[in-house]
Amino acid sequence: MSRSSSVEDLPEQCKDLFTQDGVLLKACLGRPVTDLNSIGMLCIVQNQDNSKTIEWRPNDLITIDSDTQDQEWAVVNTIGITMSFAKGRRQRTLSGNITSDYATARARIIKIPIEELKTFRVTRNNQQMQFSTKPGVWQTTFYFQHGNAEIFVAYLKNHVKTAKTRHDRNTYVVVEPNIESQVLNKSFAELDIFTENTTDVVWNLVSNFKQRPYETTMEAFSKLTDIVYYGNEGVNGKRDVSEEVVDLLTKSMNAMEEATTVTKSDEYEVISVKPTLPPRPSIPRGTPLSPEKWWALQDTEGRITEVEGVKQLIFRGGVAHSIRQCVWKYLLDYHPWHMSNAELKALTKKKTEEYFSMKLQWRSMTEGQEARFSEYRDRKSLVEKDVNRTDRTHPFFAGDNNPNLVILQDILLTYVMYNFDLGYVQGMSDILAPLLLLLGNEVDSFWCFVGFMDKIASNFDMDQAGMKHQLLQLQQLLTFASPELANHLAQKDSGNMYFCFRWLLVWFKREFSHRDIMRLWEVLWTSLPCANFHLLICVAILDAEKDILISKDYGFTEILKHVNDLSMCLDVDKILSTAEGIYHQVVSAPHLTDQIRIILGLPTMSNSTSTHSGSDAPTTSKSETNGTKEDQGTGMFGQEMDEDTLEYNGLQICIVTKTVWALLA
Amino acid sequence: MAKTYDYLFKLLLIGDSGVGKTSILFRFSEDAFNISFISTIGIDFKIRTIDLDGKKVKLQIWDTAGQERFRTITTAYYRGSMGIMLVYDVTNEKSFENIKNWIRNIEENASADVEKMILGNKCDLEAKRQVSKERGEQLAVEYQIKFIETSAKDSLNVESAFYTLARDIKAKMEKKQEASNPAGARSGAHQIRANEQQRKPTSWLSRCSLL
Numbered sequence: 001m002s003r004s005s006s007v008e009d010l011p012e013q014c015k016d017l018f019t020q021d022g023v024l025l026k027a028c029l030g031r032p033v034t035d036l037n038s039i040g041m042l043c044i045v046q047n048q049d050n051s052k053t054i055e056w057r058p059n060d061l062i063t064i065d066s067d068t069q070d071q072e073w074a075v076v077n078t079i080g081i082t083m084s085f086a087k088g089r090r091q092r093t094l095s096g097n098i099t100s101d102y103a104t105a106r107a108r109i110i111k112i113p114i115e116e117l118k119t120f121r122v123t124r125n126n127q128q129m130q131f132s133t134k135p136g137v138w139q140t141t142f143y144f145q146h147g148n149a150e151i152f153v154a155y156l157k158n159h160v161k162t163a164k165t166r167h168d169r170n171t172y173v174v175v176e177p178n179i180e181s182q183v184l185n186k187s188f189a190e191l192d193i194f195t196e197n198t199t200d201v202v203w204n205l206v207s208n209f210k211q212r213p214y215e216t217t218m219e220a221f222s223k224l225t226d227i228v229y230y231g232n233e234g235v236n237g238k239r240d241v242s243e244e245v246v247d248l249l250t251k252s253m254n255a256m257e258e259a260t261t262v263t264k265s266d267e268y269e270v271i272s273v274k275p276t277l278p279p280r281p282s283i284p285r286g287t288p289l290s291p292e293k294w295w296a297l298q299d300t301e302g303r304i305t306e307v308e309g310v311k312q313l314i315f316r317g318g319v320a321h322s323i324r325q326c327v328w329k330y331l332l333d334y335h336p337w338h339m340s341n342a343e344l345k346a347l348t349k350k351k352t353e354e355y356f357s358m359k360l361q362w363r364s365m366t367e368g369q370e371a372r373f374s375e376y377r378d379r380k381s382l383v384e385k386d387v388n389r390t391d392r393t394h395p396f397f398a399g400d401n402n403p404n405l406v407i408l409q410d411i412l413l414t415y416v417m418y419n420f421d422l423g424y425v426q427g428m429s430d431i432l433a434p435l436l437l438l439l440g441n442e443v444d445s446f447w448c449f450v451g452f453m454d455k456i457a458s459n460f461d462m463d464q465a466g467m468k469h470q471l472l473q474l475q476q477l478l479t480f481a482s483p484e485l486a487n488h489l490a491q492k493d494s495g496n497m498y499f500c501f502r503w504l505l506v507w508f509k510r511e512f513s514h515r516d517i518m519r520l521w522e523v524l525w526t527s528l529p530c531a532n533f534h535l536l537i538c539v540a541i542l543d544a545e546k547d548i549l550i551s552k553d554y555g556f557t558e559i560l561k562h563v564n565d566l567s568m569c570l571d572v573d574k575i576l577s578t579a580e581g582i583y584h585q586v587v588s589a590p591h592l593t594d595q596i597r598i599i600l601g602l603p604t605m606s607n608s609t610s611t612h613s614g615s616d617a618p619t620t621s622k623s624e625t626n627g628t629k630e631d632q633g634t635g636m637f638g639q640e641m642d643e644d645t646l647e648y649n650g651l652q653i654c655i656v657t658k659t660v661w662a663l664l665a
Numbered sequence: 666m667a668k669t670y671d672y673l674f675k676l677l678l679i680g681d682s683g684v685g686k687t688s689i690l691f692r693f694s695e696d697a698f699n700i701s702f703i704s705t706i707g708i709d710f711k712i713r714t715i716d717l718d719g720k721k722v723k724l725q726i727w728d729t730a731g732q733e734r735f736r737t738i739t740t741a742y743y744r745g746s747m748g749i750m751l752v753y754d755v756t757n758e759k760s761f762e763n764i765k766n767w768i769r770n771i772e773e774n775a776s777a778d779v780e781k782m783i784l785g786n787k788c789d790l791e792a793k794r795q796v797s798k799e800r801g802e803q804l805a806v807e808y809q810i811k812f813i814e815t816s817a818k819d820s821l822n823v824e825s826a827f828y829t830l831a832r833d834i835k836a837k838m839e840k841k842q843e844a845s846n847p848a849g850a851r852s853g854a855h856q857i858r859a860n861e862q863q864r865k866p867t868s869w870l871s872r873c874s875l876l
């Protein structure tokens with residue numbers, strides 16, 4: 001894999017994956033006292049056979065290389081508390097001239113094979129770490145001069161699966177060496193705990209939305225889902241759950257009618273009060289689209305007809321892991337929904353040929369050509385740098401000479417040929433890695449990547465106009481949805497929302513675990529319930545931090561730090577649910593502005609055909625054709641009704657919630 | 666909350682993508698090196714408080730994404746920085762050539778009197794070297810900026826580089842304060858006593874790095 005030569009080409013047999021300097025050996029069973037209290041380096045080492053070891057090396061192994069070590073600097077170094085040991089090069093890299101001193105020092109290296117590690121703990125305020133390969137004895141104790149043992153733990157956790165013991169928060173028990181794919185599969189199995197019965201209810205619900213949107217209020221919706229999630233056991237076997245659905249719908253219908261009339265007379269009062277958002281409905285997540293459902297949705301030729309319904313289901317609960325490979329190709333516009341199996345086969349063949357012809361374009365470039373083609377060379381070198389830094393802790397991309405890195409690189413270079421103007425921009429490897437990991441196939445991954453890039457290409461504009469535009473839209477949404485927070489940010493010089501840059505550029509890839517990012521992305525790919533839903537995800541995350549940011553009076557730097565540190569601490573389902581709740585709040589707010597409508601892809605007031613007549617205005621024909629009892633509600637928010645609006649389920653919900661707002665006002 | 670430091674310096678790391686800015690910062694803030702680093706998207710910073718001539722100096726060091734495209738965003742964070750590390754990779758000619766562009770970038774976006782320093786990183790990779798130490802030194806002379814070769818991997822000169830930059834900023838600050846307020850009797854976190862001027866130990870520096 002010379003093209004993506006990794007860190008260096010030293011003749012080392014094993015490789016330091018992580019090194020922490022400034023670590024003292026405090027105690028070690030079977031070691032003479034003279035060995036103790038010496039300073040050294042604690043490492044995670046990958047051996048030739050891919051097994052891993054925790055190694056501590058005393059600093060005497062480290063000698064100063066007079067060639068590169070400037071003696072002047074060495075003197076100066078003593079100013080720094082830690083410099084006496086932190087300088088120099090490791091003799092280990094100069095293989096072949098090992099002195100006898102060196103050999104004795106070598107014998108003092110402590111090795112703990114990770115396979116044998118049973119438990120470890122961090123004590124004394126992150127200064128001390130102890131390891132054990134036998135229950136009941138702490139064999140080795142290390143002292144971290146910089147008090148940063150937690151960093152070592154964080155990296156160690158990439159290689160072992162641990163659990164914290166109940167009685168002691170600081171003690172970790174090694175469950176098994178970490179093979180993330182195993183962990184993944186297990187978690188997915190755990191996720192699929194919902195019964196088919198439950199899915200049916202959600203499905204019923206979705207079809208209800210489709211058929212009688214006006215009767216399905218948000219309130220009923222959340223009550224229903226409550227039943228689906230929490231009340232199912234009670235109902236189980238006694239009564240058909242869908243009966244429950246009908247009942248609730250009827251109840252909420254009646255309630256709605258009553259409330260609407262009451263509110264109607266107060267219409268102007270309601271509107272004149274200080275514009276606040278309606279209460280946020282809590283909308284639980286659904287179950288992932290199951291394989292059974294997915295196959296059932298296809299006709300005999302393999303066409304998928306209920307596209308909107310499928311998207312609704314995916315929006316609600318994501319996709320079961322076992323069918324992601326298949327479903328993602330549709331979501332990313334590689335496979336058209338209405339294509340038959342036979343047509344898909346032909347398409348795949350065509351796309352495969354197309355891919356390899358583009359790949360050949362750069363593969364067949366001679367060295368001389370490349371030397372005279374600086375623009376290509378620049379792109380290539382960016383790709384190489386990033387491929388080596390993409391998800392390397394994941395087993396799929398870990399280790400040297402990993403063939404998956406070659407594929408990652410090949411796809412990105414082929415994309416350079418596919419879209420030379422855009423070329424390669426940092427962040428793209430982050431976008432591609434999860435696709436390749438899931439699909440495992442170069443051609444599929446490429447075309448799905450193309451589909452994803454089409455959705456977010458503006459993120460990578462040369463002048464970053466797309467990013468700036470989105471950051472502005474985010475700021476506008478936040479101002480509407482969470483004015484208090486938006487105000488705080490503006491006061492703290494953070495109104496440009498630059499601290500959300502990473503979130504938006506790679507669609508939260510750096511903020512979530514691999515498992516969660518798959519869920520988030522597939523939901524976002526449905527483009528439901530509105531345009532720019534990913535901006536509402538940002539709003540949801542920020543809204544959850546609002547109290548901290550404001551009460552602690554965080555300023556410019558603290559805001560950035562706090563937001564950056566949220567990475568890997570976010571709950572994807574909770575955020576999706578909150579974002580959807582915020583969406584309903586926003587679109588049902590009486591003071592909704594055209595600016596927000598445009599961001600969310602809703603029809604604007606000025607474009608609306610119906611006039612804002614009085615509350616006695618006759619119902620529009622659309623309402624009639626839908627045959628609902630929403631007339632009064634329609635009259636009240638008549639200006640919101642638009643032909644386009646009625647075509648999409650997501651938007652239908654938005655109209656309904658206006659009534660809910662009237663209800664709750 | 667009581668201040669636990671005497672000075673707060675905002676520093677900035679800039680340079681082409683992949684030269685090792687994040688690795689240098691990780692080495693300095695955690696004294697560690699991680700082989701599987703990820704590229705920086707956007708911007709982040711780390712804190713380390715050092716002891717400088719009896720003063721606690723809190724360094725807030727900002728790490729930016731190197732790719733040119735992101736510069737419109739990253740330059741927004743240049744404001745208020747007091748010291749800038751310009752980093753290139755000794756195994757990458759292009760990153761060295763680009764130092765000139767980065768200097769221009771600083772001139773356009775940072776305050777005029779910001780302290781600068783050039784770092785030639787990855788000097789542990791002798792076999793792959795493309796830029797000699799002499800060329801680095803020459804460039805530094807040209808721009809009147811201090812220069813040193815570093816290795817984040819082998820922890821070579823990283824510490825010294827930050828100490829040097831911090832010391833220069835401190836000296837400059839003290840000089841400024843002295844000039845603007847020669848009376849001298851002051852107290853408080855960001856103030857210094859006049860007699861500390863004499864303890865400015867920069868002589869060793871002029872010998873080992875260039876000015």
Ligand SMILES: Nc1nc2c(ncn2[C@@H]2O[C@H](COP(=O)(O)OP(=O)(O)OP(=O)(O)O)[C@@H](O)[C@H]2O)c(=O)[nH]1
Pocket residue numbers: 007008388389680681682683684685686687688689699700701702703704705706729730731732786787788789790815816817818819
């Ligand atoms: N051998 C060696 N490798 C280094 C050194 N410093 C960094 N690297 C490697 O160089 C690569 C890039 O380092 P980063 O620290 O991510 O580079 P960066 O400048 O932050 O890059 P961007 O975030 O893209 O701007 C990584 O693979 C590091 O492991 C060094 O001193 N010696």
Ligand SMILES: [Mg+2]
Pocket residue numbers: 686687688703704705728729730731
């Ligand atoms: Mg970086």
